[in-house]
Amino acid sequence: MATVVDCPTCGGKVIWNETSKYRPFCSERCKQIDLGAWAEEKYTIPAVNLPEDPDLKE
16 A cells, blocks of 8 residues: 655645655645745744753853
8 A cells, every 4th residue: 555645735645655756745846836935934943942041050
């Protein structure tokens, strides 16, 4: 049984094997759309502000 995943860009089904040239994307177009989003900084990872540890003061 082949593994099938959703394309992260369009949601289309992609068979996960060696013949899927652009996996996890369904096409070159979806791959380029995702790359463009990264280049435009549309994806972010939220920062976590940890409480200051008084024992670590220099």
